[in-house]
Amino acid sequence: MKKARIEIGNIVREYREKAKMTQMELAGKLGYDSPQFVSIFERGLSSVPVNTLGRLISLLGIPEKRVLDILLKSYKAQTIFQLDEGKRRA
Numbered sequence: 001m002k003k004a005r006i007e008i009g010n011i012v013r014e015y016r017e018k019a020k021m022t023q024m025e026l027a028g029k030l031g032y033d034s035p036q037f038v039s040i041f042e043r044g045l046s047s048v049p050v051n052t053l054g055r056l057i058s059l060l061g062i063p064e065k066r067v068l069d070i071l072l073k074s075y076k077a078q079t080i081f082q083l084d085e086g087k088r089r090a
Helices: 002-018 023-029 036-042 050-060 064-089
Strands: none
Touching (some): 002 036, 002 050, 002 064, 023 036
């Protein structure tokens, strides 16, 4: 999941910069008083809440398919790992 957080953070940064928007401006549009929230998820230190991710897709024009592909790939890998763990314990 960490890899997905980093990839999505990079995409958000890329599209924010293309929009010539500062972290503070984006934070304000998301309803936050500080740019720290944006900084944290752009660096992949925290997952972006899914509803916030939807707002980012709309605000910045991020291709939804690109984000979904990352999330689904991560979910699939995580699920396979957990299934294998369960099989080993059986």
